[in-house]
Amino acid sequence: MSAKSLPRASLPASVRLAAQVMAPPLLQGVILRRRSGVWLAALADADGRATRLLRRMRARYGDGPLVVPLPGRGPLILPLAAADVERVLADPAHHPATREKTGALAHFQPDGVLATRDPGLRARRRAFNERVLAASDPGVLGEIARQELRTLPRYGRLTWDAFSAVHWRIARRVVLGDGARDDEALTWMLNRLRGDANWSYLRGHRTDVRSRFERRLRTHLERAEPGSLAARAAATPADPELHAEGQVPHWLFAMDAVGIAAYRALALLAAHPAAPIRESVLESVRLWPTTPIILRTAPDGATVAVHVPYVNREAGGDRFAPGAPTGVPFSAGHAACPGRDLATELATAELTELLRERQFAGPRLPAVLPGSLDHFALTFAVRQAGR
Template sequence: MNATDTTTAPGRPALAWPLENTLVSAALAAQRISWIDAPARALGLKPFTRQQLTRQALAQVRRSTSGRPARVRTAFGSFLMPLSVDDACALIAQAEEAGARGTVASLTPEGRRTTLTAHAASARPLSALRTRVRSAAAEEAAELLAVRQADDTLPRAEWCAVTRRLARRIVLGDGGADDTLVSDILEATLGSANSAEHSERAAALRRRIDPYVPAGTSAEAEDVEAAALEHALEVVTRALDETVPQALALVTVQPLMPATDRAELGVAEALRRYPPLAATVHEITAPFAWRGTAVEAGTEILCATAWLRDLDEGEEGTPGPEDPSVSLCAAPAPCAAAELAVLAATELVRALTRHAEPVVRTPRLDPAALPATLPAASLGLALVQTGPVPVADTDTAERETFDASAGPAAGQSPAHYAALASASARRLEEHARRLAECARQPGWNRDAFGEQCRMRLLAHAERCARAATDARRAAEWLLN
């Protein structure tokens, strides 16, 4: 080597000690045991909660590696793990710049990987969709309030049916509002068991998305626009399905939040405490170097951003304000789809709390000791009426109002409710017709998954037709 050559070849990442591997692996496994914190808190042993144990394990690895990313071996796989939020973002950004980042998956507490849609930027800014977010959120909020049970709670299935329709309206336009199949295919694609299955389902998703690509898009830009729609639909759906219930729950334990800001603050706090992408795995497809560290092809980078944020808070105090959209997209760059998702979630919370007050029936939330995890599916969330609610009725230009707290027929004639039932029957019949028409398309003949989708379409069409018949009979009974 030339005596004047001071360059140094990149070195291998540091290896975590065997005990550290065990601690990190245990921390990963403990995330799925929700009851583990209760005994520790009851006994006043806060250091033995999942949050504190995880923080201690990561702090130990950070000390032993001087803060550099470390290679850790866990029950869920062997990973290169950055040990600060800044390093995680910089490492992934370098991989992106080097063209070395492959598939990205979310790592669930059970260790299951959910492949994410690729981050894609639309040529038309998705922020331009703001104009329809507020009105769509208000209409779908009315629908959510209308499907509450007698105790004011919302069944999870009903919640997701409405919020996914809202996501489709926002991202695909009103023409995609009733296209439940696109959401079904998206869910199936994200839950693919292997790469071959994922490729098949991703192709089916692309075919289903293509009709919603804006007219006039050039042939070269079609793929980019379709990918942007897929990514936006995934991110917005996740925010509405998961983050909005969490935000409503947090609103109930933070009564001092200003009324004008509580929707925005509730969503931001939910994304900070319970980021939908708490841990992501990034596949590296080509070697590259980052700050003197060689990253080989085949490496999987584990970005446990929720843990790292908590670790940074524990060591440096509470951080300053942070863009909440970073909790929704795994890309190292700003994401317009994630910003749109935050807006949609905020507007839905605002629309719901305008007419009802959220109440958490289960679990019991202690403002001084909020749970480390709060899955939306675990929430017994009620929306207690506080004022008149607009009726979402697409058959009329104007919106009527009713006060659900006054009883089913207070102040209105049977003819009024007969008209509402008849309008519902017409919408259900039209929905059934569109589903059956879609099922007749030849594209479902290509493989077994397509045939399965066709059968689900026909079954759903049949249910809608039966419901339309029941609604029409109810209307006739009210008029006689």
Template structure:
């Protein structure tokens, strides 16, 4: 069937006019006659893989590589990636496009309407269990709800939502969690004061003690072997298809987690998971929680580094910390704003389970859909895109500002979308209650210049001093 001039919708700036492959197949895979997505030129595709995909992959999608984070910050690679995505956005007139990929059809989304449709269309016809994600996450949790399809997904997703209490703004165990957070963050402050600075190793040590206590129970507080085993498997997961699975290490991890599920220590997430049906594959879901709390810690530490030199944000934070409010609205907003600036999931992946029509064109069954979050969070069209302005989140949920996607959205939204900001805000409250922080490294955070696209949390160093120095004896 011939297409109209409107349906052809050719592109500018050197893009070729080849539409996304041959005609749609007939039969059950057929779709209404509409132009497929345009396909990027060879030059644009090469630029995308080199300037956007490669730096993202090198930094580590499952666990961050310190050397790559340092390189990305030094050369501001993430800002360059956003600028290149803006170039492609102009070239293709805001339409989502197919990037040239020898493995399978791969769409890169530029349209906010397409982003909303893809996220709202999860898990059908846009499954979150893409081939790449399944290859990566199966290194440590092959029964994760995030990579489950068909009848396996609902009970596994339900376990996540019920244990993490996705729909609740405040978790039912919040008071227990607040106590754990306060204890561990006070220990962090003690160690930092002894060393004369707060850096990532000190913060991370306390953060993961907190995470193990909350997820597994108080007896797991000092079980660093679980965290090391998890990190080892995540390192292999960074390579997805390219690294064979370490079945022995994975089975050891799952066995260790099962011990905590069996113990079901009161007040822990493991205890809540133990009460769920076995079809939810609790230990597999717990690997995802342990994994996800790492980027949550990165975000909390970055948020502290962003608040500390920002006079207005610091004033509002201290007003909240020293007041009687329990919701910590500004500190929560600071966490969300940090995720906007530095998304810990830069590439959100989906894959079509059937032919689909988007506003930009048609997608075949099996086509990947990539949402590059930094582009939507930091495009020049976003107000104060490169400034730390938590106020934009006050009174709003993360999903209210789509296509900002700090926790994804739709039926595959992060099930800890409320729990993570709660714990992060409580950690910030504990840190800011009795100490003033100031930037030691990186030096560029001290200036009023627009923020870089990468903030390497491994290299952050904060000086600290008590708000109320002890008086003379």
């Protein structure tokens, strides 16, 4: 995909695209969500505005892809048609380790697969991640969810903060075992580093926090508790260069997105109690993807940006439609999320347990759903099922 042969946005259109498509994810926090940024995005329906703008750009310039000149950084390429999105994500020549991404991930997972540029090493790290993450046991996930979520009330109110605290206990047990259940300091350190990662290469590294985080993480990994991802990682062959331990921070980081997806899916299920739970989880990540922008570096050095809310809603529409085509909420192709099945199963297990003995009333959602939904502000009225 060469920028030279593609339609080029005008200067006014480029300014609008930069302001309405690229700026909102940065405002909200790409690696760690900022409450104020998410609130502002929901207030302005930022992702909905971006989606509508991209639809207008496609009507004006054609199927594209569309080149957006950005001063000081070279051209940005926006695929607008599903076929081009699929082609970009399927082509290994379009590399996922962009400058912005490696700068961000270097703060807490410099050896993670997404920050790896060497093709051979990246392939080995990718295979390791897939082997460990693909072996999730729904029974184990369900039991952990049952044990932890029973601590939430069966009547009263449910807030994001209450749900998130329980979700992180579940996440630490799934990844590291029961011994990590109450290690809130580990999560705090990870989130401190993720906050720095929001600034990518513009902020220096907090090496003291990262060193403490890695030591604490290593202690949990050395236990390799049966049933945990840590145990599967320990049992999976890996050469030293692969740095198996360095893959784990991304698994923990991704657990935040699982919680957000599950909590937003609860809003859909509160409005549609008869809807299937797993399909509602998939609708949650389609309608409100936790990764709003997918970046790739093209062979000629240009950056390709896939706007996931736009792509997903072009695929399945703006209404709640269980079973609709999902678009690319977990990316696609050679860099698709290796933990997509684990994420879906865990979110489904959490919601299944929440709904087993409870009924929820949430905010009234319109039929045409907004492009942005503030999970921090979601509050549910809870009562025991059958009452």
